[in-house]
Amino acid sequence: MSERKIIHIDMDAFYASVEQRDNPELRGKPLAVGHAEERGVVAAASYEARRYGVRSAMSSQKAKRLCPQLIFVHGRMDVYKEVSRRIHEIFHTYTDIIEPLSLDEAFLDVTENKTDIPLAVDIAKEIKKQIREELGLIASAGVSYNKFLAKVASDYRKPDGLCTIHPDQALEFISRLPIESFWGVGPVTARRMHSIGIHSGRELQTCTLEMLTRQFGKAGQLYYDFARGIDLRPVEAVRIRKSVGCEHTLEKDISIPSSAIIELYHVTTELVERLKRNDFAGNTLTLKIKFHDFSQITRSITRPHELHTLDKILPLAKQLLKEVDYSNHPIRLIGLSVSNPKEEREGTVEKERWEQLSFEFSDRE
Numbered sequence: 001m002s003e004r005k006i007i008h009i010d011m012d013a014f015y016a017s018v019e020q021r022d023n024p025e026l027r028g029k030p031l032a033v034g035h036a037e038e039r040g041v042v043a044a045a046s047y048e049a050r051r052y053g054v055r056s057a058m059s060s061q062k063a064k065r066l067c068p069q070l071i072f073v074h075g076r077m078d079v080y081k082e083v084s085r086r087i088h089e090i091f092h093t094y095t096d097i098i099e100p101l102s103l104d105e106a107f108l109d110v111t112e113n114k115t116d117i118p119l120a121v122d123i124a125k126e127i128k129k130q131i132r133e134e135l136g137l138i139a140s141a142g143v144s145y146n147k148f149l150a151k152v153a154s155d156y157r158k159p160d161g162l163c164t165i166h167p168d169q170a171l172e173f174i175s176r177l178p179i180e181s182f183w184g185v186g187p188v189t190a191r192r193m194h195s196i197g198i199h200s201g202r203e204l205q206t207c208t209l210e211m212l213t214r215q216f217g218k219a220g221q222l223y224y225d226f227a228r229g230i231d232l233r234p235v236e237a238v239r240i241r242k243s244v245g246c247e248h249t250l251e252k253d254i255s256i257p258s259s260a261i262i263e264l265y266h267v268t269t270e271l272v273e274r275l276k277r278n279d280f281a282g283n284t285l286t287l288k289i290k291f292h293d294f295s296q297i298t299r300s301i302t303r304p305h306e307l308h309t310l311d312k313i314l315p316l317a318k319q320l321l322k323e324v325d326y327s328n329h330p331i332r333l334i335g336l337s338v339s340n341p342k343e344e345r346e347g348t349v350e351k352e353r354w355e356q357l358s359f360e361f362s363d364r365e
Contacts, residue, residue, distance in 0.1 A: 005120035006235060007108040008142040008150035009127060011087070012159040014104035015044035018083055019073050021136045029071055036060050036072035039249055043075055047159055080104075083135060090130045094123050099235045107147055109235035121164045128162065144170070146231035148183050155181070170229035175202035182226055184219055192216075201227055244280045245288075245337025246270045253292045253330035263334050264321055268314045271336045280341065281308035287320040288335035296333075299323050307338050 011017070015033040020026045030049035034042045040060030052067035064070055084103040091098050094117075097109035110123050117123050124141035131139045140161035142153025149170060153163040165173050179198055180190050196215065198204050204227040212220030225231060248267050254260055275281065283303050290296040299320040307313050317336055 003111070004109065004145050005111045006144055006147055006150040007110055007120055007124050007127070008147070008154040009087075009091070009106055009108065009124075010140050010142075010154045010158075011104035011131075012138045012140055013044060013046050013050075014137075015075060015080055016046035016049075017137050018076075018080060020046060022079075023073075026071065026073070030054070030067050030069060031071050031073065032060070032063055033073055033075045034060060035074065036064070039251055040072075041249060083137070086135060087131060087139075090127060090134070093130075094127065097235050097237050099237060107150065107235045121162070124162060128160075146229070147233055147235065148226050148231040149173075149229065151183060152177065152181055167229070171205070174227060174229060175200065175205060177201040179204060182223065184222055189216070189219075241278065241280060242341065243282065243337050243339035244271070244274050244278050245286070245335060246274055247288060247333055247335030249290075249333045250331065253332050255326055255328070255330040260321060260326065260331060260334070261318065263331075264317055264336075265314065267334050267336050268310060268317050271338065272308070272310050272313060275308045275338060280338070281306040282338045282340040282342075283307055284338065284340035285313060285316045285320070286337045286339065287317060287324075288333070288337070289321075289324050289326070289331055290333035290335075291326070292330040292332050294332070297324065302340065306342065313338070 016031050019031060019033060028048060029046070030052060031046040032042045032049055032054060033044040034040055038061060042054060042056055042058045042060060042063050044056050045054040045063070049063070049067055049070055052070075054063045054067050054070065060072065080103055087104075088098065088100070088106070091106065091108055094113050094115055095108050095110050099107040101107070108123075110117075110120050113123060115123070117126070120143045124143050128139050128141055131137055138160045140154050140158045142150045142156065142161075142163050142165070144150045144153055144165040145167055149165045153165050154161065156163040178200055179185055179193050182201070182204070185193065192215070193199070193204075198207065204223060207224070207227070209221065209224045212224050214220070216223065246267060248263065248270075250263060254263065283306055284300055285303075285307055286298055286300040288296060288298050301316050301320055303312075303316070305312070307316070313336075
């Protein structure tokens with residue numbers, strides 16, 4: 001087993017906790033960050049709201065049905081980014097090998113750390129303490145010898161959790177995990193696994209590599225390794241931006257082509273602005289459509305030239321939309337993203353300042 005020391009830090013109900021911290025009247029009450037109107041979506045929910053089943057990405061109307069006393073507040077992304085910056089300052093007290101996953105989540109490699117603290121769990125305790133004392137917020141931490149197990153550990157005792165998975169405990173710990181806790185296993189994959197009798201880590205551990213790759217393609221190797229506590233991915237302090245995208249939840253479901261084209265134009269113009277702002281270009285365009293029943297599909301197209309201007313992107317977006325039948329299946333959301341940048345295609349790495357592609361709070365999303 002590797003002797004790496006990896007910590008995964010995950011802020012508990014980050015956006016909602018910042019709002020409760022800054023407004024004492026909201027503390028202890030079910031809170032959602034987002035918009036309460038008919039087409040609104042919950043961006044984050046406090047733990048008080050989660051007890052009623054309210055979750056992020058849930059429609060606001062469903063959230064209010066589950067919790068009639070739910071309080072909605074509009075998000076303040078500038079505040080969340082500043083708090084995230086201060087959290088990272090705390091991380092840098094201990095190590096510079098930090099891989100951010102979002103504003104509120106990151107991996108830290110503390111195998112060799114600035115404070116010469118021998119035990120990673122003691123570093124995790126110090127980080128949690130600093131975040132609480134300096135920022136008034138709660139974080140959960142997972143400690144292990146690889147990223148997969150550190151991530152699982154941070155989720156294990158939320159909120160305010162601290163869990164360490166030692167190498168000699170890993171296989172038994174993994175065997176008890178529900179299959180939904182494995183990295184890369186979303187609802188669709190979980191249903192497929194259930195259909196072939198895989199409900200837990202123990203059952204996954206009995207599967208051969210050949211069987212898993214036959215069922216799940218390249219991801220089969222990942223599941224096979226994770227079931228055995230193997231994850232050789234390093235904590236990457238330098239990250240290449242792999243895509244830029246945006247999406248609009250529509251004010252009303254649409255099934256008329258002319259209306260869909262107008263909405264597609266609005267999404268495309270916003271995408272072009274984001275590409276320019278982030279100095280990004282790629283040669284793959286992906287269209288995401290979410291229908292009225294919340295089912296969704298994606299369609300992609302790749303071109304030899306880079307995509308970053310309206311005249312190059314809009315015709316391709318229209319071409320992809322023509323492949324979608326929505327005449328009897330109204331559209332709720334339209335999204336577009338550009339991916340496959342030159343640096344990734346050529347296998348090169350350019351040092352860039354990591355920048356979170358954050359949730360944009362607007363009247364349309």
